[in-house]
Amino acid sequence: SPIPVLETGFVRAVDYMGGDSGIVQGARVSYGKGTRSTSDDRGLIRYLMRHRHTSPFELAVLKLHVRAPIFVTRQWFRHRTASINEYSARYSVLEKEFYFPRPEDIAAQSTNNKQGRADALPPEQAQQVLDILRDDASRCYDHYLDLLNEDENGEKRDPDRPAIARELARMNLPVNIMTQFYWQINLWNLLHFLRLRADSHAQYEIRAYADAILQIVQKWAPLTYEAFTDYMRDAVLLSGPAL
Amino acid sequence: SPIPVLETGFVRAVDYMGGDSGIVQGARVSYGKGTRSTSDDRGLIRYLMRHRHTSPFELAVLKLHVRAPIFVTRQWFRHRTASINEYSARYSVLEKEFYFPRPEDIAAQSTNNKQGRADALPPEQAQQVLDILRDDASRCYDHYLDLLNEDENGEKRDPDRPAIARELARMNLPVNIMTQFYWQINLWNLLHFLRLRADSHAQYEIRAYADAILQIVQKWAPLTYEAFTDYMRDAVLLSGPAL
Amino acid sequence: SPIPVLETGFVRAVDYMGGDSGIVQGARVSYGKGTRSTSDDRGLIRYLMRHRHTSPFELAVLKLHVRAPIFVTRQWFRHRTASINEYSARYSVLEKEFYFPRPEDIAAQSTNNKQGRADALPPEQAQQVLDILRDDASRCYDHYLDLLNEDENGEKRDPDRPAIARELARMNLPVNIMTQFYWQINLWNLLHFLRLRADSHAQYEIRAYADAILQIVQKWAPLTYEAFTDYMRDAVLLSGPAL
Amino acid sequence: SPIPVLETGFVRAVDYMGGDSGIVQGARVSYGKGTRSTSDDRGLIRYLMRHRHTSPFELAVLKLHVRAPIFVTRQWFRHRTASINEYSARYSVLEKEFYFPRPEDIAAQSTNNKQGRADALPPEQAQQVLDILRDDASRCYDHYLDLLNEDENGEKRDPDRPAIARELARMNLPVNIMTQFYWQINLWNLLHFLRLRADSHAQYEIRAYADAILQIVQKWAPLTYEAFTDYMRDAVLLSGPAL
Ligand SMILES: Cc1cc2nc3c(=O)[nH]c(=O)nc-3n(C[C@H](O)[C@H](O)[C@H](O)COP(=O)(O)OP(=O)(O)OC[C@H]3O[C@@H](n4cnc5c(N)ncnc54)[C@H](O)[C@@H]3O)c2cc1C
Ligand SMILES: Cc1cc2nc3c(=O)[nH]c(=O)nc-3n(C[C@H](O)[C@H](O)[C@H](O)COP(=O)(O)OP(=O)(O)OC[C@H]3O[C@@H](n4cnc5c(N)ncnc54)[C@H](O)[C@@H]3O)c2cc1C
Ligand SMILES: Cc1cc2nc3c(=O)[nH]c(=O)nc-3n(C[C@H](O)[C@H](O)[C@H](O)COP(=O)(O)OP(=O)(O)OC[C@H]3O[C@@H](n4cnc5c(N)ncnc54)[C@H](O)[C@@H]3O)c2cc1C
Ligand SMILES: Cc1cc2nc3c(=O)[nH]c(=O)nc-3n(C[C@H](O)[C@H](O)[C@H](O)COP(=O)(O)OP(=O)(O)OC[C@H]3O[C@@H](n4cnc5c(N)ncnc54)[C@H](O)[C@@H]3O)c2cc1C
Numbered sequence: 001s002p003i004p005v006l007e008t009g010f011v012r013a014v015d016y017m018g019g020d021s022g023i024v025q026g027a028r029v030s031y032g033k034g035t036r037s038t039s040d041d042r043g044l045i046r047y048l049m050r051h052r053h054t055s056p057f058e059l060a061v062l063k064l065h066v067r068a069p070i071f072v073t074r075q076w077f078r079h080r081t082a083s084i085n086e087y088s089a090r091y092s093v094l095e096k097e098f099y100f101p102r103p104e105d106i107a108a109q110s111t112n113n114k115q116g117r118a119d120a121l122p123p124e125q126a127q128q129v130l131d132i133l134r135d136d137a138s139r140c141y142d143h144y145l146d147l148l149n150e151d152e153n154g155e156k157r158d159p160d161r162p163a164i165a166r167e168l169a170r171m172n173l174p175v176n177i178m179t180q181f182y183w184q185i186n187l188w189n190l191l192h193f194l195r196l197r198a199d200s201h202a203q204y205e206i207r208a209y210a211d212a213i214l215q216i217v218q219k220w221a222p223l224t225y226e227a228f229t230d231y232m233r234d235a236v237l238l239s240g241p242a243l
Numbered sequence: 244s245p246i247p248v249l250e251t252g253f254v255r256a257v258d259y260m261g262g263d264s265g266i267v268q269g270a271r272v273s274y275g276k277g278t279r280s281t282s283d284d285r286g287l288i289r290y291l292m293r294h295r296h297t298s299p300f301e302l303a304v305l306k307l308h309v310r311a312p313i314f315v316t317r318q319w320f321r322h323r324t325a326s327i328n329e330y331s332a333r334y335s336v337l338e339k340e341f342y343f344p345r346p347e348d349i350a351a352q353s354t355n356n357k358q359g360r361a362d363a364l365p366p367e368q369a370q371q372v373l374d375i376l377r378d379d380a381s382r383c384y385d386h387y388l389d390l391l392n393e394d395e396n397g398e399k400r401d402p403d404r405p406a407i408a409r410e411l412a413r414m415n416l417p418v419n420i421m422t423q424f425y426w427q428i429n430l431w432n433l434l435h436f437l438r439l440r441a442d443s444h445a446q447y448e449i450r451a452y453a454d455a456i457l458q459i460v461q462k463w464a465p466l467t468y469e470a471f472t473d474y475m476r477d478a479v480l481l482s483g484p485a486l
Numbered sequence: 487s488p489i490p491v492l493e494t495g496f497v498r499a500v501d502y503m504g505g506d507s508g509i510v511q512g513a514r515v516s517y518g519k520g521t522r523s524t525s526d527d528r529g530l531i532r533y534l535m536r537h538r539h540t541s542p543f544e545l546a547v548l549k550l551h552v553r554a555p556i557f558v559t560r561q562w563f564r565h566r567t568a569s570i571n572e573y574s575a576r577y578s579v580l581e582k583e584f585y586f587p588r589p590e591d592i593a594a595q596s597t598n599n600k601q602g603r604a605d606a607l608p609p610e611q612a613q614q615v616l617d618i619l620r621d622d623a624s625r626c627y628d629h630y631l632d633l634l635n636e637d638e639n640g641e642k643r644d645p646d647r648p649a650i651a652r653e654l655a656r657m658n659l660p661v662n663i664m665t666q667f668y669w670q671i672n673l674w675n676l677l678h679f680l681r682l683r684a685d686s687h688a689q690y691e692i693r694a695y696a697d698a699i700l701q702i703v704q705k706w707a708p709l710t711y712e713a714f715t716d717y718m719r720d721a722v723l724l725s726g727p728a729l
Numbered sequence: 730s731p732i733p734v735l736e737t738g739f740v741r742a743v744d745y746m747g748g749d750s751g752i753v754q755g756a757r758v759s760y761g762k763g764t765r766s767t768s769d770d771r772g773l774i775r776y777l778m779r780h781r782h783t784s785p786f787e788l789a790v791l792k793l794h795v796r797a798p799i800f801v802t803r804q805w806f807r808h809r810t811a812s813i814n815e816y817s818a819r820y821s822v823l824e825k826e827f828y829f830p831r832p833e834d835i836a837a838q839s840t841n842n843k844q845g846r847a848d849a850l851p852p853e854q855a856q857q858v859l860d861i862l863r864d865d866a867s868r869c870y871d872h873y874l875d876l877l878n879e880d881e882n883g884e885k886r887d888p889d890r891p892a893i894a895r896e897l898a899r900m901n902l903p904v905n906i907m908t909q910f911y912w913q914i915n916l917w918n919l920l921h922f923l924r925l926r927a928d929s930h931a932q933y934e935i936r937a938y939a940d941a942i943l944q945i946v947q948k949w950a951p952l953t954y955e956a957f958t959d960y961m962r963d964a965v966l967l968s969g970p971a972l
Contacts, residue, residue: 083541427915
């Protein structure tokens with residue numbers, strides 16, 4: 001069942017292959033008789049993670065169904081080591097579903113972090129921002145339908161007017177409109193994605209998705225999740241000069 | 244020097260490595276003494292292309308600087324076998340540059356091709372479409388600056404109002420706003436991209452970019468370009484049952 | 487259960503994710519409401535294959551356990567779009583298992599196909615070849631154990647002599663020694679592998695593995711297998727000039 | 730000019746694209762006007778490396794020509810993010826060139842490091858090892874030529890005997906025979922390769938190649954080389970629990 005994210009979005013685990021025990025099984029093939037001594041699954045998984053023996057983690061695979069705003073997918077799809085099938089706005093009409101931040105998430109530009117946010121706005125200023133966002137989204141979407149010559153039920157509006165091609169009409173839609181996609185990725189690349197996107201440098205909105213996926217990973221592959229937390233997520237890199 | 248595409252866009256060849264002769268040199272390493280008999284460069288390149296010996300084409304690399312609308316980059320970046328550096332709307336403010344189709348490119352939805360266009364609209368209907376697109380883009384952009392509390396010269400508008408975080412404000416922008424990026428790809432994957440995106444099934448707007456890139460390839464690697472045309476672009480696949 | 491290949495080798499399906507129905511499900515997400523009209527699963531899969539809509543096939547994933555000679559894995563691992571865990575000859579001692587061709591597979595160098603075989607040798611000449619191969623393999627392996635100071639049961643031979651490092655001793659082994667590995671690949675890249683390696687241009691030995699994998703695909707995803715056969719395996723590419 | 734490695738091997742820089750300044754140029758496109766403040770090239774490159782902003786490093790590309798023993802290429806080609814053209818032992822006859830360790834590199838199996846070496850052997854024991862390796866390599870190679878019915882000059886030996894197919898005859902050759910290949914890789918993936926293969930856990934023989942490539946990188950992209958040394962090579966990862 002889908003985990004709700006950002007109110008109108010979700011992440012849903014559709015299918016998976018392998019998990020902690022498949023990782024161990026794959027690693028043991030590499031080590032052959034050499035693993036006789038290795039104590040237990042947890043120890044082996046932590047060893048693999050600590051030494052960045054990443055290939056066994058690649059044997060596990062997850063398939064998700066995701067609904068997210070376009071500006072989030074623009075960050076998401078920069079991760080090239082995954083397989084994607086996205087809803088096509090050339091084939092089909094996009095629904096009137098947008099992402100609007102909660103008032104408490106509307107924040108000022110950070111001055112020290114060029115790509116980040118500072119404090120949240122006072123409520124009534126946040127409300128003004130929201131009004132603008134909602135207004136523009138609504139008007140753009142209405143014009144989108146207008147160009148398509150369709151009403152919200154997909155019925156033709158004016159029988160004498162042509163419908164603009166969907167691939168053209170969608171040009172009018174802002175990047176906070178929702179899209180959806182299937183996403184297949186192996187566990188190693190997923191952890192790499194999560195390290196970058198569940199991180200404080202990532203934009204809040206994609207972080208919300210990364211956090212939901214972390215819950216899925218924790219259930220699916222708890223030993224790997226724990227090793228990831230210790231050796232990737234919470235780990236700190238000390239440079240040569242700093243040492 | 245940049246090749247203009249879609250009026251406000253462009254494709255510019257920044258750098259490259261190798262080309263026809265580097266491909267031949269790489270292929271000859273594979274064949275070792277076995278290539279003694281192979282006639283000439285053109286013959287060898289056509290042979291490689293015909294038999295899909297793709298690895299020598301991977302030795303040549305191209306780096307482009309591109310300016311394109313977001314909805315085009317969304318199709319473009321689905322090609323995962325490339326390296327990308329895109330303008331960040333978290334770090335910087337997007338400029339007021341949009342793509343608007345020429346009137347003659349504004350076409351109706353095709354009824355037999357679910358992802359394509361049919362005939363162009365009559366001029367005055369096209370003009371109405373353009374008015375909507377321009378209007379909405381303009382209003383959305385103005386609100387974007389408003390949220391950023393900036394004027395078009397980057398000066399603060401109201402000293403007493405906070406600037407919303409750029410990463411949030413950009414949410415209001417439609418997908419026909421222009422972005423730019425550096426793109427590095429090897430020649431084999433570039434040809435694969437061109438086959439898919441210079442094809443009649445591709446949306447007109449990305450096809451315009453693919454056509455510009457084809458010009459670059461033709462100058463850069465003329466023998467490969469010719470072989471591509473004959474054995475990939477103009478080639479036809481006959482299925483087993485059809486034979 | 488493992489499918490025997492080349493007598494001492496095998497291919498074993500360990501796990502999989504998805505299949506024909508998962509492909510259809512993924513494709514329908516892309517098309518959204520646009521697929522309402524699409525008839526049935528078989529029709530959709532054939533359509534996807536014919537038009538090289540490859541991304542839905544990437545949603546299905548297969549994991550194999552394989553045992554094969556090193557010279558076959560050298561060809562195999564050139565396919566980069568897969569995840570591999572191989573037996574490590576640094577950690578563990580390789581077993582005394584080699585590939586020797588059957589007498590009827592020992593053939594002369596083809597004179598027109600520089601990378602292929604011509605007719606099989608007369609039986610007694612084939613036998614002489616086999617004697618050489620077996621002899622050298624046996625001597626090299628015995629010296630390998632000798633360097634490791636081990637007998638065939640892994641017991642130390644001479645208590646007073648050091649064991650050479652495994653990573654060094656294995657240098658003495660010929661490329662027809664058997665190794666084993668886990669292999670995880672998505673269905674699209676698997677089909678690409680099969681087209682190249684179940685093809686008559688591929689070396690007989692890797693073709694034998696590809697044929698075994700084809701059996702697995704046929705059972706696992708019969709509609710995709712059929713579409714692959716018609717539109718990839720048995721299809722013929724006609725060049726532009728030839729048309 | 731080629732850098733000699735392991736006596737009969739080498740690494741030769743054939744071509745490259747970009748370098749430190751191209752990386753900076755690419756990064757500045759991402760940051761847009763946001764980089765106005767960033768001081769200098771060195772500072773920016775160190776910043777990118779420290780924060781693992783890896784995409785700008787992918788814009789630089791290197792092409793090498795390498796000669797190495799097969800057992801080294803088996804480790805090398807596991808790095809999938811590169812393009813390779815290797816000498817084909819199906820098309821051509823392999824030359825009689827092998828790798829033999831120097832006596833001082835012949836070491837005992839480490840007992841605490843399952844995949845590593847301990848102390849070097851006493852000279853006369855090392856000599857015995859070398860005698861075995863040389864002997865077996867020589868015999869196997871002679872039989873290889875014998876199966877090919879060729880002498881060392883490529884002339885037919887016995888006009889009445891068929892030549893075994895090259896792809897079969899090579900089966901008799903040990904993994905310390907030399908092969909050669911062209912290798913094209915972007916700088917980020919090259920650094921990843923170097924971190925793993927210039928590391929003390931890597932086998933000495935591939936480390937020798939990695940060290941030669943490091944020299945090339947240092948000349949080609951000195952600022953990146955320095956940042957790599959500080960933030961990747963000499964850096965230490967402290968786990969969450971350890972902190
Ligand atoms: C006309 C048209 C219509 C389209 N419609 C849709 C649609 O409705 N919905 C949709 O989602 N997409 C759609 N696409 C996008 C399409 O599905 C591909 O994602 C896109 O064309 C990139 O193609 P590619 O995967 O072959 O290229 P690349 O990503 O460059 O990949 C090339 C090859 O590299 C290998 N490869 C690359 N990355 C990986 C990886 N991570 N793992 C394994 N192998 C990899 C594969 O062998 C792949 O075939 C459409 C494309 C076209 C041209
Ligand atoms: C906080 C933050 C800020 C960012 N800011 C910007 C920005 O301003 N501008 C911008 O353009 N991007 C930006 N990005 C995106 C970033 O540059 C990466 O593109 C993205 O994070 C994907 O990371 P990746 O390349 O490691 O992942 P993947 O694409 O999943 O790649 C993982 C690894 O696979 C290998 N690989 C994958 N594909 C290829 C290929 N085609 N060829 C060779 N090797 C390959 C590489 O080794 C790579 O390291 C930002 C990302 C983050 C997290
Ligand atoms: C000391 C040492 C010991 C080793 N021991 C063993 C062993 O016992 N057994 C064994 O089998 N191997 C072993 N290896 C090899 C190791 O498992 C890796 O295969 C090899 O080091 C390549 O590393 P990589 O995968 O990070 O590099 P690359 O293949 O270059 O990949 C870099 C990144 O690109 C992305 N990527 C590349 N290709 C794909 C793909 N097809 N799909 C998805 N993502 C992709 C991933 O994000 C990956 O992390 C060993 C390596 C070292 C250094
Ligand atoms: C009959 C035959 C003869 C051959 N002879 C030779 C020979 O003489 N010498 C030789 O060296 N090889 C030879 N090969 C190997 C061949 O060159 C390929 O390396 C091998 O077949 C793998 O094919 P591939 O690259 O299409 O597959 P994959 O590696 O699985 O790649 C599939 C696709 O994924 C994408 N991709 C994967 N990795 C990357 C990456 N790192 N960067 C960018 N894109 C990537 C590309 O689009 C590629 O087309 C031969 C192969 C065959 C079948």
